[in-house]
Amino acid sequence: MSTTPATDPHALAGTVPNARITKKILVLGATSGIAEATCRIWAAQGAQLFLVARNAEKLAAVAADLKTRGASYIGTAVADLDDTDKHPELLSHAVNSLTGLDVAYLAHGILGDQATGERDFEHAAQILHTNFVAPVSLLTWLANFCAQRHAGVLAVISSVAGDRVRKSNYLYGSSKAGLSAFLAGLRNRIDREGVTVLTIKPGPVATAMTAHMNVKKADVNVVAKSIVAAIDRKADVVYVPGIWQIIMFVVRSIPERVFKKLNL
């Protein structure tokens, strides 16, 4: 085997592309299908990642994969993000491990069961807590951290379901509508501090979460590429795939007296 790096591809194995500009990224809900696909792109770029998820075994598999693909640092923490009391400790541990923060990516959430939630307030409250209250808690800490340093991107997965909430999933939809609204307000507050708040609105994406849904779903890798690009250009709101921006424009413009009669 040659010893000249220029001609020896094996000398390149394991090296980090773009080593000078590796991003420091905190991923909350790292075992979600969309988060994992996004992290694979970042890992191949040599990013430094801190991953948080609830299930230790799944988190270990994702961490091993991202490390193998080229992430220059992987930190992990097992945590149930519903437990908002633990958020400050968790987040400060994460940014200390990363020695900084360029991107915080909030990707956790549950679909819940609409029918159960219609009967049982406890389940309805659970959906709202996981999808809305917990992100608000995380973002309160993260927004203040970033605002103080006048830097950072807070990229948060909301949903097209929050753009016009309909009967078949209005609990999930309203939790995401609340989240989107919160993000708009937060953006209005801290954009002037140099902090980007990105609202990500995916349509149905083919992942474990939607495996039971009988609808046309987007390829998770295509969605992940769009998310990485939106973060890089510091966008405010991104629909993934982009077609959903047009679809939701139309759906939002349906008058309520018509919409309330529809079966959506």
Added chain:
Amino acid sequence: MPPAVEPEAISANSASSAPAHSESVPPPTSEPGELQSFESWGRYPKYKARVIPLHWQSDFPAVVAGMHDSVLPVGLGRSYGDVGLLKDGTLLQTTGMDRLLAFDAETGILTAESGISLAQILDFAVPRGFFLPVTPGTKYVTLGGAIANDIHGKNHEYAGSFGCHVPCFELVRSDGTRMLCSQAENPDWYAATIGGMGLTGLISWAQLRLKPIVSRAMDCDHIQFHGIDEWLSLKQQYTAAEYNVSWIDCTSTGKNFARGIFMAGDHAKLPGELKPSPDPKLVFPMDAPGFALNRLSVAAFNALYFHKQFKPHVKASIDYEPYFYPLDKILRWNRLYGANGLVQFQYAIPWEHAKEGTIAILREIAKSGLASFLAVLKAFGDIPSLGLMSFPCPGIMFALDFPIKEATFPLLERLGDMTLEFGGRLYPAKDAAMTPHQFQTFYPEWQQFARFKDPAITSSFWERVTT
């Protein structure tokens, strides 16, 4: 379309390094729990099954707890016949289990979950200067499928079959038992699972020994031959090349009988590009009409293909993608055979009767007028397979696709019997037609193998050939 693909492909998909996407396999059309159509590559036979996607190593056997149905682990559906089908049962699709777990650049050993595709492995390995030790004619097969069918490639004489490069894997049984399998640990389970058609349990992860390359490029020699004797002498001449495969014209008789093109190849020795491959763009848009492949169109194609090289011997340097995966450029090319689908006939006949057997079978095929243009001739080498039920044996291997027609099945039974007479065997991963008698004679170890079968797992193939 270049037909000289070696079509020993098993399961399918995804050209990106990210999680598998669903371009080349039709997505499930209904909810899991409902019966839906899940096609094998030959699109014959057509059976319905429930499909449960596995995303995590811990999903099996948890997802089937309390289920009374039989199950079958499947990958990307690139097996041709019914080895990857289970009529009215539950298929456990592993493509969501596609994580890399470790890579050692010193030894080239990659550890990955079993649902990762060879395409995904290549996207990871090639930029790092590594390549698959053995590759079939499509990269859209899973690691688990490659082990379960102990697939082979154009370098069988040089490298043996796929299982020879899998030092160890984990096997999960439906009762929850997890076994580390290698030649040292649980060696009988290791041997039963390599080539075990997915019947011994679920392979959750496996190790694969990659080999170093310095370039994407392949140095190739394309040489015309007329007849089996000329082919055999070309083989003698080109023993130094790692890869060789031949396309053979199965429609011509008389002086053009058994003409073909011998294709030898090696990874380029000079350092070159190692960038990853672009995603495939073309998808065969719809089922071709039934008359598209007929005696005249196939004969015309074969004549054109034979004469596409103006000189009897051409040397070329080409990228590994068109060299190994010419048909992967067009996703779902199996639609060319129309909605009825296709079957493949693939045999291996030991050297003792290899030549006479091949000539006799080629004559029978030419006489039938049913042949298509995807015909492959190659020799299997002496490196023994590690699997109890592995297909390769030293001798001649031949593979040919047939469109499904009424006359196809009587012909296949005749060809199967001829293979049996010449002491050969057929390849379960390609088969939709062998009889129980044929299978049990081809694979006398089948009863010994049956002891390792997981009681919850079966396939339509196994039910067909063991009753």
